[in-house]
Amino acid sequence: MSLLELALVAVAGFAAGLVGFVTGLASIVSYPALLAVGIPPVAANVTNTVAMVAAGAGSVTNSASALAKDRRALVPQAAICVAGGAVGAAILLAAPAASFAAVVPVLIVIASVALLLQPRLREHAGDRTFPVLYPIGLFLVSVYGGYFGAGAGVMVLALNLICTSQSFWRASILKSFLLGLANLVAAIGFAFFGPVHWIAGLVMGVGAFAGGWCGPPVVRRVDQRYLRIAVALCGFGLAAWLAIR
Template sequence: MSVWQWLFLLVAGVGGGLTGSIAGMASLVSYPALLATGLPPVTANVTNSVALITNALGAASASRVELTGQKSRVLLLVPAAAVGGVIGAVLLLTTPDGVFEKVVPFLIGAAALAILVQRPPRELAVEGAVAQAHRPRRHTWGLAAATCAVGVYGGYFGAAAGVLMLALLLLATGETVPRGNALRNVVVGSANGIAALGYAVFADIAWWSALPLAIGLFVGGRLGPRVVRRVNGTVLRRVIAVVGLGLALQLGFQAFG
């Protein structure tokens, strides 16, 4: 790996970390950056999953204030997401490379559309708070099952898993956006982390590519919660979604061309 490729992945990691905090789609930046350095799709995906661990660590370490009082949710949802991550990792490792390459454009396109049509998180938070006030009891096991399902997707590929998880948590818990976002980072990070451990043992990881990307993702993850607290991310999410659609088309032409 050249010095320029190392620096490129470092910068891409910072951008991916920020994108993950704003739109829950860090892989929109980090995954194509790995492809641009010449890695094949499956190797790029598993390398990306390993590097994303530091993004979750950075975001969680910068969100301790927002995580206060959410210990019971963390203890319930992290194992559920981890189980989903294991299932997703097994699916990826048993999927032929050619099939994965053809599936990825559709996953990225669907993720971008999810961001584009998603209602603003603040609206979801208000709706969740109203619903929570009128619920006769907490539907904790239903939330755990839904978290596991999102974890399966996160373990397999993960683009916009954070979008789905944030919407789920805001509607189910009635928390504010910063607190829901902090919980999202921990839960999605656990699904990705357990999948990454499996990839580290059973898959071919490009470790020299993972290192600069991981450093950048950690920095971006640390900065991200501060951005979420201060910036209305609606316009930024739409820009990210449009870029994601363009990337999906590009990868689609490469896979089917």
């Protein structure tokens, strides 16, 4: 890879890390950048998964104290995401690449609509926390996150905001932590069995860590109403892009 291509990958990594924490749409920035520098689709997919582990690490590093307040509840959620990420990685390595292509845009649209309706849905839910729906949804989204991941952040964000009474900021932190675990276990599998482009992955990972680290303070300062609407609109755009590409 040329120096210009490496610079593009690093900048895309930073943007993906920041955008990923704020909106949950990291892969819509990072994956096309890897394709643009000539990496084949499957290799770009697994390389992107490896690099985005750093984005989660960056955001968690800058919000560790907030996560530590709820360590007991995080343990089962973390186990669910690790299991889901492993299943998703196995599907990617064993199943046809287009196996999720038809359903993913629909899932992202549903998650985006749920974000727009979140205040009303949460109002109807009251104090309920959906102890069965939440872990099932978390597992399924983690499977998708380990498989490809574009839009997985929107899905987890919607799941957290509707199934719990957490703030947008807290839901964003949990989203980065939990999807980061799904990405991590998938990345470990890809490191041994997938066509990872290690130079691009490491360079993008450095940028992604920096972008992820910058994410929590940005989200904390933005009005949550506008941010929720912006994420939903970006989700619609991602669903359209995935449907027609």
